[in-house]
Amino acid sequence: DFQMTQSPSSLSASVGDRVTITCRASQGISNNLAWYQQKPGMVPKLLIYAASTLQSGVPSRFSGSGSGTDFTLTISSLQPEDVATYYCQKHNGGPKTFGQGTKVEIK
């Protein structure tokens, strides 16, 4: 069974902090990884795809990196509007498995 494992499952940080979320694939997926943001009561929003390509309209404080099995989403300076749950997803062939999510809160 293919799995995407995110860590941590939740975090609390101060406004202006640098925040990092990791995602590990159980098998190599090259750079076929996306990150989504889901704010409470809202539908998911695509932030990054192909591991590091910023989707149009997404603030530049969001960035992604990684390849193979290990990936990272970084928020360079956390803002109040970034409170959300973040999901990684493999987007290569076959099942488009999501990670279990990382909930980001403001301290």
Place this chain on the structure above:
Amino acid sequence: EMQLLESGGGLVQPGGSLRLSCAASGFTFSNYAMSWVRQAPEKGLEWVSIISRGGDVTFYADSVKGRFTISRDNSKNTLYLQMNSLRAEDTAVYYCAKALLVGTVPSPFDYWGQGTLVTVSS
């Protein structure tokens, strides 16, 4: 303006069936793969199924394989999900989602509908 509007959700007994629809507008529907993603109450996202732009290629999550069937009608700009043998654990909001990249199944999803709630309970 791009729009995805799901319908067909509701309350169904275990073992029952439902067919979800997703009406698309504001883009050339036939150019893009389409997918269903679900989210159980207070839980994370779970990918369910995807269909190629022509409808000839489909993939399913193991949790729904053999029970759910994805299809599309490009003449009606509509995506479907036929759900049979429903279980309590299928209770979720079901979202349809559009592939970002033209013409390919390997793609993230750049646009999501608002979702339709399916509740499986006796």
